[in-house]
Amino acid sequence: MSNIYDIANELGRSIKESDEFKLLKQLHEEIEKDPAANQMLENFRRMQMELQQKQMQGMQITEEEAQKAQQLFELVQQQPIISKMMEAEQRLSVIITDINRIITEPLEELYGNPEQQ
Secondary structure: OOOHHHHHHHHHHHHHHOHHHHHHHHHHHHHHOOHHHHHHHHHHHHHHHHHHHHHHOOOOOOHHHHHHHHHHHHHHHOOHHHHHHHHHHHHHHHHHHHHHHHHHHHHHHHHOOHHHO
């Protein structure tokens, strides 16, 4: 049997070679070349991170923060290149979630799935 780390590295290379990753990389590079789109995306990511950190600390997000985040999301979605990149991120995220489910399946078989208990 192959070394498990070799298999993991091969999986990483396969992800990098996938059409989904290549598209995401291309769109990311296009956004980096567009200062306005890049700044808009950075602002959106920063706000996302701040709200996630706040939630992780057990703090509530205010209605004002939620509205501001929603407005910024809608603004970002109006930029075709950013919207395409977010769609590409979502497609790659689905693949990675599926891979994670497959990888953790042996543990679920051994210990059971906590979500089903």
